[in-house]
Amino acid sequence: MADGQTRETARKPEDDALLSLRDITIGYGTKVIQSDVSLDVRRGSIFAIMGGSGCGKSTILRSMVGLLRPMSGKYSVDGDDYWSGPDSHRTALNRRFGVLFQSGALWSSMTVGENISLPLEMFTRLNKDMIRHLVEMKLGLVGLSHAIDLYPSEISGGMCKRAGLARAMALDPDVLFFDEPSAGLDPVTSARLDDLILTLRDGLGATIIIVSHELPSLFAIADDGIFLDARTKKPIAHGSPRDLRDHCTDPQVHAFMNREARTEPAGADTARKGQNANGK
Numbered sequence: 314m315a316d317g318q319t320r321e322t323a324r325k326p327e328d329d330a331l332l333s334l335r336d337i338t339i340g341y342g343t344k345v346i347q348s349d350v351s352l353d354v355r356r357g358s359i360f361a362i363m364g365g366s367g368c369g370k371s372t373i374l375r376s377m378v379g380l381l382r383p384m385s386g387k388y389s390v391d392g393d394d395y396w397s398g399p400d401s402h403r404t405a406l407n408r409r410f411g412v413l414f415q416s417g418a419l420w421s422s423m424t425v426g427e428n429i430s431l432p433l434e435m436f437t438r439l440n441k442d443m444i445r446h447l448v449e450m451k452l453g454l455v456g457l458s459h460a461i462d463l464y465p466s467e468i469s470g471g472m473c474k475r476a477g478l479a480r481a482m483a484l485d486p487d488v489l490f491f492d493e494p495s496a497g498l499d500p501v502t503s504a505r506l507d508d509l510i511l512t513l514r515d516g517l518g519a520t521i522i523i524v525s526h527e528l529p530s531l532f533a534i535a536d537d538g539i540f541l542d543a544r545t546k547k548p549i550a551h552g553s554p555r556d557l558r559d560h561c562t563d564p565q566v567h568a569f570m571n572r573e574a575r576t577e578p579a580g581a582d583t584a585r586k587g588q589n590a591n592g593k
């Protein structure tokens with residue numbers, strides 16, 4: 314018992330947490346999407362929000378970047394209570410965030426360079442030459458120096474994602490949020506994006522939160538995470554994707570995390586989903 318107490322006292326993940334959610338309930342209007350969500354994102358980690366379609370992964374992400382206020386619970390950024398205080402308090406914390414939405418979300422009427430200049434023009438007082446220099450640097454980081462004067466319609470989907478990443482990094486955030494960064498990319502381009510995300514973490518020390526369905530990508534880059542369940546509307550597992558794949562005993566999580574490793578006849582997936590829904 315003394316041993317157990319010692320371990321419990323020593324284990325305080327929140328001590329090392331940059332972002333922390335405690336008992337968050339989130340939803341739209343009165344409709345609850347997820348409840349009892351508690352998690353800690355360690356500084357310098359890549360944290361995955363996982364789960365089946367529609368379980369609320371993007372909703373949690375939107376809430377963590379300040380687009381959706383939780384119904385209850387506490388969200389802390391570096392120890393600061395995010396939702397308390399005036400809007401200016403959140404604006405200051407948001408300056409630490411960079412966000413890459415699913416589509417890449419570039420303005421089609423602006424060149425790649427102009428898209429990346431935008432946050433710098435809006436939120437800094439840097440002159441045009443300095444902004445151009447920073448834009449060139451960010452595009453260099455994502456291997457897109459040659460695309461600075463091209464329009465989004467003139468570059469590939471993978472390049473749009475990388476340009477979106479350069480824009481998310483424009484203000485040198487220390488926390489990056491990615492919603493389905495590999496969606497719509499071929500496996501090779503997706504693997505390159507994984508390498509880039511690892512470089513951002515290892516080279517720049519960024520903390521990264523990622524929503525993704527792409528298991529190979531999650532196994533390659535994420536070192537912690539949470540698994541949300543759509544049926545119970547609660548998290549049902551915590552851990553790195555690899556740990557969940559190899560050690561989680563929850564049948565739903567196990568099946569989800571191992572689906573790509575299995576070779577099953579057509580229809581087996583549907584049968585398995587039905588089985589899991591019954592909790593067997």
Ligand SMILES: Nc1ncnc2c1ncn2[C@@H]1O[C@H](COP(=O)(O)OP(=O)(O)OP(=O)(O)O)[C@@H](O)[C@H]1O
Nearest residue numbers: 341346364365366367368369370371372373524526
């Ligand atoms: N603006 C909104 N208003 C009302 N309900 C919404 C809104 N946005 C999302 N939802 C609902 O919230 C639930 C969770 O959606 P969310 O996009 O967070 O799930 P997800 O896990 O990211 O799904 P997917 O993996 O399919 O992208 C869904 O039932 C969705 O229909």
